[in-house]
Amino acid sequence: MVARYRTSQCILDLMKRYLPFIIIVLALVAAIGIFTVMFRKGTGGTDSNLGLNNSNLPAQVVDKGSAPAQATPNQSTSGSTTITKPNVKISSPVILEEYGDYQCPPCGELYPELKQIEHEYGDQLRVVFHQFPLTKIHKNAMIAAHAAEAARNQNKFWEMHDRLYRNQKEWAGQEDPRPTFISYARQLNLKIDQFTSDMDSNQVDQRISADIQRGTVAGVTGTPTVFIDSQMLRYEATNLDGLRRGINAMLVRRATS
Numbered sequence: 233m234v235a236r237y238r239t240s241q242c243i244l245d246l247m248k249r250y251l252p253f254i255i256i257v258l259a260l261v262a263a264i265g266i267f268t269v270m271f272r273k274g275t276g277g278t279d280s281n282l283g284l285n286n287s288n289l290p291a292q293v294v295d296k297g298s299a300p301a302q303a304t305p306n307q308s309t310s311g312s313t314t315i316t317k318p319n320v321k322i323s324s325p326v327i328l329e330e331y332g333d334y335q336c337p338p339c340g341e342l343y344p345e346l347k348q349i350e351h352e353y354g355d356q357l358r359v360v361f362h363q364f365p366l367t368k369i370h371k372n373a374m375i376a377a378h379a380a381e382a383a384r385n386q387n388k389f390w391e392m393h394d395r396l397y398r399n400q401k402e403w404a405g406q407e408d409p410r411p412t413f414i415s416y417a418r419q420l421n422l423k424i425d426q427f428t429s430d431m432d433s434n435q436v437d438q439r440i441s442a443d444i445q446r447g448t449v450a451g452v453t454g455t456p457t458v459f460i461d462s463q464m465l466r467y468e469a470t471n472l473d474g475l476r477r478g479i480n481a482m483l484v485r486r487a488t489s
Contacts, residue, residue, distance in 0.1 A: 283469025284460065284478050315476040317353060320487035325358040326461055326479055331447045332361060333455040334377060334396045335370035335404050342456045343397040345472050353479060361393060363443040364455050372409050375431070377440050379413040382430035388420045395419070461485075 330346065332339045350359055363381070365373035376396050383392035395416045396403075403409040410431075417427045430436055447457070451464065458465040460478040469478070 283466045283474045284463040284481060315473050315480065317356070317476065318480050318483055318487075320483050322356060322483060322486040324486070325356055326353075326482045326486065327358050327360060327459075328475075328479065329360045329362060329459040331364040331443075331450075331452045331455060331457040331459075333364055333366045333370055333373045334380065335373040335400065336366065336455045337400075339456045340397050340400040342470060345475065348472065349475050349479070352476075356483060357479060362447055363440045364447045364452060364457070365440070365444075366455060370404075372404060372406065374440070375409060376403070376413070378431045378436050379416070381436040381439055382427050382433075383417065383420065383422060385430045385436075386422050386426065388422060391420050392416060 328346075328349075330339075330342075332342075346359065350357060363377040365377045367374050380389055380392045380396060383389050396413075399412075399416075403412045406412060413431075414424060414428065417424055450459070454467075456470060457467075458470050458475070458478075460475075461482045463478070463482070465474060465478050468474075
C-alpha cells in the first residue's frame with residue numbers, strides 16, 4: 233500500500249510539474265490548426281497568377297497545364313516577359329468594367345495601360361467605364377464626372393474621358409475647373425450651352441449616383457477597381473500583365489464553354 237501510494241504521489245507530482253508545459257503545447261497545436269483553416273479559407277477563392285476571384289472559373293482556366301489555347305509568356309531579348317493573348321474564337325467580347333475617379337492618380341496611371349489593352353485585344357474586348365468619384369479626398373472628382381457625362385449626352389463621352397485623364401494634372405488642383413472643362417468641350421465642338429446645362433442637370437447627377445450605388449453593391453471601395461466578366465481583379469494585379477492574364481482567362485473560358 234505504501235509503495236502504491238508513493239507511485240501515485242510521484243505521478244501527481246510529475247503532472248503538477250509539467251502541466252504548464254503540456255498546456256502550452258496544446259495551445260500551440262490549436263493555434264496552428266486555426267491558422268491553417270483560416271489560411272485555406274482566405275486563399276481558396278483567388279488565383280495568384282490570374283489575379284481574379286476564380287471560384288466560378290472552369291478548371292481549364294485555373295490549371296495552366298491543361299488548356300493549350302491559354303496565353304503563353306514570350307521571353308524578350310531584354311529578359312522581360314510579355315503575356316500574349318490566346319488564339320481563340322469567341323462569339324461575344326469579354327467585358328472589362330472600370331470604376332474610376334478622374335482625379336485619382338492611380339486611375340490616371342492606369343489610363344494609358346487600358347488604352348494599350350484596348351488596342352491589343354480589339355473586337356475581343358469591350359471596355360465600360362463607371363463613375364466612382366471619391367469626393368472626400370478629391371474635391372474636383374465629382375464635377376469632372378459631370379463633365380464626362382454631359383459630353384456623353386452629345387456622344388463625346390470617350391473623347392472627354394481621354395482629355396480628363398491626359399490632362400489630370402492641369403485641372404486637379406484648380407479651385408474651379410469648370411472653365412477648363414468648358415475649354416475641352418469647345419475643343420470637341422460640343423454645344424456649349426447644352427454642355428454647361430447638362431453638367432448641372434439632375435439626369436447627369438442621377439446617372440453618376442447609379443454608378444456609385446452599383447459599384448458599392450459590387451464591393452468597390454476604392455479606385456481604380458476593374459472587373460473582367462464580372463470577376464473583380466485584385467488591386468495588385470491591376471497592371472498590364474494582370475489585365476492580360478485576366479482577359480486571357482476569360483477568352484479561354486468563352487472559347488471552351
